[in-house]
Amino acid sequence: MAKITYIAHDGTKNEIDVPTGQTVKDGAVNNLIPGILAECGGACACATCHVYVDEAWWDKTGKPGAVEADMLDFANEVKETSRLSCQIEVSDALDGLVVHIPEDQ
Amino acid sequence: MKVVVVGAGHAAGQLVAALRMQQFEGDIRLIGEEPYPPYQRPPLSKQYLSGEIDLESVYFKPADFYDQAKAELSLSLRVEAIDRSGKTVTLSDGSGVDYDKLVLATGTRVRKLTLPGADLEGVHYLRSIEDTDAISRDLRPGARIVVCGGGYIGLEVAAAAVKKGAAVTVLEMADRVMNRVVAPVVSAFYEDLHKANGVDIRTDVKVSGFEGSGRVEKVVTEGGEDFAADLVVVGVGVIPNTELAEEAGLACDNGIVVNEFAQTEDPDILACGDCTNHPSAIYGINVRLESVQNAVDQANAVAKTICGVPTPYIAVPWFWSDQYDVKLQIVGLSQGYDQAVVRGDPAGGSFSVFYLKKGRLIAVDAINSPREYMMGRKLISEGAEPDPEKIVNTDISVKELV
Numbered sequence: 001m002a003k004i005t006y007i008a009h010d011g012t013k014n015e016i017d018v019p020t021g022q023t024v025k026d027g028a029v030n031n032l033i034p035g036i037l038a039e040c041g042g043a044c045a046c047a048t049c050h051v052y053v054d055e056a057w058w059d060k061t062g063k064p065g066a067v068e069a070d071m072l073d074f075a076n077e078v079k080e081t082s083r084l085s086c087q088i089e090v091s092d093a094l095d096g097l098v099v100h101i102p103e104d105q
Numbered sequence: 106m107k108v109v110v111v112g113a114g115h116a117a118g119q120l121v122a123a124l125r126m127q128q129f130e131g132d133i134r135l136i137g138e139e140p141y142p143p144y145q146r147p148p149l150s151k152q153y154l155s156g157e158i159d160l161e162s163v164y165f166k167p168a169d170f171y172d173q174a175k176a177e178l179s180l181s182l183r184v185e186a187i188d189r190s191g192k193t194v195t196l197s198d199g200s201g202v203d204y205d206k207l208v209l210a211t212g213t214r215v216r217k218l219t220l221p222g223a224d225l226e227g228v229h230y231l232r233s234i235e236d237t238d239a240i241s242r243d244l245r246p247g248a249r250i251v252v253c254g255g256g257y258i259g260l261e262v263a264a265a266a267v268k269k270g271a272a273v274t275v276l277e278m279a280d281r282v283m284n285r286v287v288a289p290v291v292s293a294f295y296e297d298l299h300k301a302n303g304v305d306i307r308t309d310v311k312v313s314g315f316e317g318s319g320r321v322e323k324v325v326t327e328g329g330e331d332f333a334a335d336l337v338v339v340g341v342g343v344i345p346n347t348e349l350a351e352e353a354g355l356a357c358d359n360g361i362v363v364n365e366f367a368q369t370e371d372p373d374i375l376a377c378g379d380c381t382n383h384p385s386a387i388y389g390i391n392v393r394l395e396s397v398q399n400a401v402d403q404a405n406a407v408a409k410t411i412c413g414v415p416t417p418y419i420a421v422p423w424f425w426s427d428q429y430d431v432k433l434q435i436v437g438l439s440q441g442y443d444q445a446v447v448r449g450d451p452a453g454g455s456f457s458v459f460y461l462k463k464g465r466l467i468a469v470d471a472i473n474s475p476r477e478y479m480m481g482r483k484l485i486s487e488g489a490e491p492d493p494e495k496i497v498n499t500d501i502s503v504k505e506l507v
Contacts, residue, residue: 030166032125032174039401041145041165045425045434046398047479067432067475074479 002095006033006051009103018090024099025049025086035101042086047071048105049085050078054098061088061097076104106131108411109194109202111184111349112210113137115145116378116400118165120208121176123408131205133176136196140181141234142171147397149237150261151427155268156241163234187353189371206411209350209361209369209376210404213343213395218253222315222325228337231258243336246270251324251334253312255282257426258340260295264428267302274305274332276324281308286435288445288458291470295428302429343395345380358382360393365417367407375410377403386419387485388438388467398423421486423478434478437468437485446496448477448503457481464490476503 004027006014018027028036028049037048044067053061058081064072068087072078085099108124110117113135121133121143135143143165152158161167171178183197193201215230217223229240240262244250248271252259255277263273275282281292282299296306311327315337324332347357355369356362360382367375367383378400382393399422406418426433431454439445442460449456457477460468466489469481480503484491491506 029122030170032122034126039398040425041147041397041401043147043425043427045423045478070475071479073476074483 002090002092002097004090004094005096005098006036007098007100008033008035009101020090020092022090023086024051024088024090024094024097025084027090028085028101033101035105036085037105038086040086044068044071044084044087047075047084050075050102050105051083051085052079052100052102053081053083053088054100055081057094057097057099060093075102077102106411107203107205108133108208109204109206110135110208110210111194112212112378112380113139113141113143113178113180114210114212114378114400115143115165115397116210116212116404117208118143119401119404120210120377120407121171121174122166123405124411125174125176127408127412127414129408129412133174134179134202135171135176136179136182136184136194136202138181138183139233139235142166142168142178142180144234145397146232147425149234150231150258151265153234154231154237154241154244154262155265160234184349187349187374189353189374192373205373207374208407209374209380210378210400211346211349211361211376211380213345213379215339216342216344218312218339218341220312220314222317222321223339225315225317225321226319227317227321227335228315228339230339231262232343240336240338244269244271245335247272248335249333250274251276251332251337252340253324253337254340254342255279255306255308256285256340256342257283259338260299260428261426262338262340263299263304264302267304267429273303274334275299275307276310276312276326276332277306277308278311279308282306286439287470288439288442288460290445290447290451290456291433291458291472294451294456294472298429298431343379345382345393347380350376358391362391365406365419366410366415367403367418368410375407377407383418385422385438386417387421387488392422392438394422396422396424421482423482432473432475434471434475435468436471436478436482437466439468439470442467444493446493448496449474449499459491459493459496461490461493466491480504480506 040046439460444461455473457471471478
């Protein structure tokens with residue numbers, strides 16, 4: 001279990017306990033947090049679960065993989081710490097992770 | 106307000122989430138024939154069949170989601186009839202359930218073969234968790250599996266069976282695999298891919314029956330060749346479950362007919378997912394789609410209509426298929442194309458096909474090419490007319506195509 005904080009574009013914070021082995025996307029959609037659509041259900045096929053990893057956590061989540069990076073290149077408002085949240089698996093090492101949700105997917 | 110959903114598949118599960126995200130505060134009840142909460146079907150022919158993921162991971166949401174969302178799951182129950190004037194449905198246990206809004210998310214069922222021996226033990230279809238579990242029990246290392254039908258399901262089953270150490274044969278009656286949905290160059294790529302992984306792919310082969318004493322032992326074909334089999338998986342398409350709607354007097358035509366707001370002709374009955382026939386604004390025709398994208402987007406449209414903020418469903422359709430380490434992403438509908446332009450080299454394992462109709466881009470098949478897929482999605486929704494000479498030139502970035 002890891003505590004993950006999702007910060008919406010308007011500053012709204014949601015702290016969620018996400019089971020190890022689920023993804024950062026799962027934590028959001030299973031708890032009805034707005035802003036992460038994840039239309040494909042986590043197959044890395046739609047780029048609608050885009051988040052910005054808080055800079056303090058960037059080293060721990062790591063960079064996107066090759067397919068993910070290609071998909072992200074077409075997402076809206078991409079930044080250096082952009083990731084697709086369906087590709088970030090939750091582990092104890094990510095306890096306390098903070099992610100920011102973009103204005104649009 | 107009481108929303109009753111007939112069906113508890115992907116669309117129904119999404120509808121619960123979408124209604125609550127729209128701040129819907131009324132009652133929600135899903136009535137599902139299967140004993141499981143809403144689950145994802147795509148993994149059933151992929152990671153769940155190959156044993157890479159467990160049952161829990163197949164579920165659409167964790168078990169406690171429905172409690173938290175205050176949605177009632179009535180499982181292992183069928184809806185037998187709809188009384189439109191009384192706004193009630195009758196369930197298989199004889200009870201009645203009242204509704205204010207009824208949503209038909211009845212999905213599809215597999216098309217079954219009526220050939221001799223088709224009911225022998227060991228002849229499987231794949232639609233449900235139970236189907237995949239039954240296939241898995243027969244799919245021991247070294248087992249000889251004959252797959253009838255070289256579409257998505259058949260080919261994904263073949264790839265998963267290879268992973269499990271089975272000896273795999275695929276029989277396709279057309280002259281190439283996936284012939285209904287992709288251009289010949291893509292079919293050829295997949296035939297080569299499967300052959301390289303040890304699968305015996307046979308095209309132009311028509312199955313005439315199955316033989317065995319109680320249990321299937323061989324598949325018999327019209328050409329006279331027999332294929333020894335420890336198990337058979339048939340993947341020859343699905344049929345929309347429209348009977349309930351038809352008996353209630355609702356219009357059906359290869360699916361339950363709905364408008365862009367997912368409404369049937371009865372203002373209190375909506376429908377979403379694989380079972381619907383709906384207008385596609387982008388293509389100017391009515392379509393019935395079998396996909397996660399359609400289930401999710403149309404369920405979202407249902408939620409918005411019910412919540413009084415109707416928003417037309419106009420998404421570009423998309424699909425994917427995972428076979429071995431190859432990711433096929435399809436966006437758009439290629440039916441009726443007059444030009445298929447290949448970008449990249451199939452021999453290199455990564456390429457895409459841009460389908461044009463009178464110059465306009467209508468679909469892209471992207472094989473290990475997520476950038477082309479993503480750009481295709483954007484271009485199709487914009488009605489773009491990319492220059493074929495630019496498409497084939499991989500020195501030009503996909504972002505510069507238009």
